[in-house]
Amino acid sequence: MSPSPAGEPPLGPHPAEPRRPDGEHEVRGHTFRDTGEGEPEATPPLSPVREPRRLTWQKLTFLPVTLLVVLLITWLWFRNAELDSISQNALADGNVWVRLRQHIELTVISTFFVLIIAIPLGILLTRKRLRPAAPFAMALANIGQATPAIGLLALLVIWMGIGKKAALVGMVIYAVLPVLSNTIAGLKANDPTLLEAARGIGMSPAGVLTKVELPLAVPLILAGVRTALVLNVGTATLATFGGGGGLGDLISTGITTQRMPVLVLGSILTVALALLVDWLASLAELLLRPRGLEVRS
């Protein structure tokens, strides 16, 4: 391998290059000789055998502990907060737990649907036969995504009536695009020569997809999944405007009645839930990323 100096035109094989002794090469017109004359080029030392551990105990414990501390502080503060009758009404009968459970339900169900819609769709739209359709599908998805969550929800409520169903449909529509566009971007960003090589060694289209394309695109797809989860936890707070429940109920009650304890409790619970979900997704991201893609310095 002769390092070709930048700026000099002939990069291809030099037509009449004289045969050089091993270990000698040319840099900018000067002949250099590797030390240790005639030695075969040393193979680069194998990277240290020990794989860096993906999961450190800090990563496993830091966030849950922080959340626990924050929740504990909130609880202590809340026990001593002055609650008037309006606040007490808003929090009576285990309302907080009901709202929290509703919120989790909304998030889990909508995320499930987002994933089973967006990822297969993203794969389909990057196949050769359907690729011409991709821009149209993206434009359509863009319109869906460009629709503000609150407006979408209001329209669905006017159309489907007040309730959980309208909220869920709105959440799914709202979160599909990030995952879809991440899947498509991830698959498109793959080095075409790798795909060419995979085809060249005789892999079937399905083999190329599952053994080369998808593993290479995993980080971007997982980033999309994570974004969807975070978005869904956030959008679920808007479900309250359509009568869908969730922790947004506490927040909007807190705002409309000007009761800070209710507002703060609702917000902190939502934040804690969102962080927990995000943390779980980040663990998945770490565990599912193909080893070959890890950047080592």
Next chain:
Amino acid sequence: MNFWDYLSSRHEQLLADAFQHASAVFQCMVIATLLGVLIGVVTYRSEWAGNLATLTTSTILTVPSLALIGLLIPIVGLGVPPTVIALTLYGLLPIVRNAIVGLRGVDPSLVDAAKGIGMSRTARLFKVELPLAWPPILTGIRVSTQMLMGIAAIAAYASGPGLGNEIFRGIGSLGSKNALNQVLAGTLGIVVLALLFDAAYVLVGRLTISRGIRV
């Protein structure tokens, strides 16, 4: 009153709202992009700093917009200030995350090659790494902008500017004749704005994505 009558009778108000909506989102996006790419560049090399940046920005995003705006009101008052602060903070996450993912995704051998032909650290960053990471960053900017369009609508709840006011007027009068018109006008207006922005980004992508990696 059908939708078109509604539009023509209210078009001045709607146009003013639309302009305010667009200008608020645009200004916040400029700030968020500059900050986001800067944060990405500064932090992507170190696992620790990159994760910290991602965690911090995602923490901000996970705060539901209603709650963040509600918490900002006691500090900065009603109207434009909480809107601008909230929009900029929310706009950061996709940009920072995609910048870090993109910069880390650059083939290390390319960076090594750039080093090998004698490019300085700055030159490597601006001539190799950022151009290669630019498509995902631009995707982040697009996602961000669309998200901000929606969050700006929610900011209207705190007397923020923009088309969200129409939507909330509609929600406030659910069941009345004009509710659908109001929600539809606000929603479609935001969709149109978002699509215009998106078209602009496609153009920006054509002009700025390095020819070698254009698909």
